[in-house]
Amino acid sequence: MNDASFSADASGPSETAALVEQLAKALQDKGWMMATAESCTGGLIAGACTDLSGSSNWFERGFVTYSNEAKTELLGVDAALIAGHGAVSEQVARAMAEGAVARSRAQVSVAVTGVAGPTGGSVDKPVGTVWFGWSVGGQTRTERRRFQGGRAEVREATVDHALHVLIELLRRA
Secondary structure, three states, X not given: OOEEEEEOOOOHHHHHHHHHHHHHHHHHHHOXXXXXXXXXXXXXXXXXXXXXXXXXXXXXXXXXXXXXXHHHHHHOOOXXXXXXXXXXXXXXXXXXXXXXXXXXXXXXXXXXXXXXXXXXXXXOOOOOEEEEEEEEOOEEEEEEEEEEOOHHHHHHHHHHHHHHHHHHHHHHO
């Protein structure tokens, strides 16, 4: 786990688009498909991926599981995990990533669950806290980050970080 706090930069759509192009190449080189499991980003990762023409060659599906019930029903996240650790937790991010692969035809997934703000934060999980889960070729990695900025900045930084790490994991797989 890496717990880092930093500000979201002004990366904008052009950096996100460049990341998606790198991701597309990495997935196609391996002949793999990906799925997303998103809470705090509400489908922004899937949207960024499918903005690229030809994404149906490597993007299999996206799960927007904003509610706890959706995480359980669509991804198979054990309700006891959510009750015991909260939706914004390492355990839930891991279960979301693994559930996205298990409930799709993808070999790769990224999951995000966090507090984008401006409301909903707590002392333990302040606004900007995001848990990530990546499942690549049967291996799952999790990470917690804390992003600064408003809701839009937190969500944008979440998308870019999710894509960046996924590309790195694919290069190592």
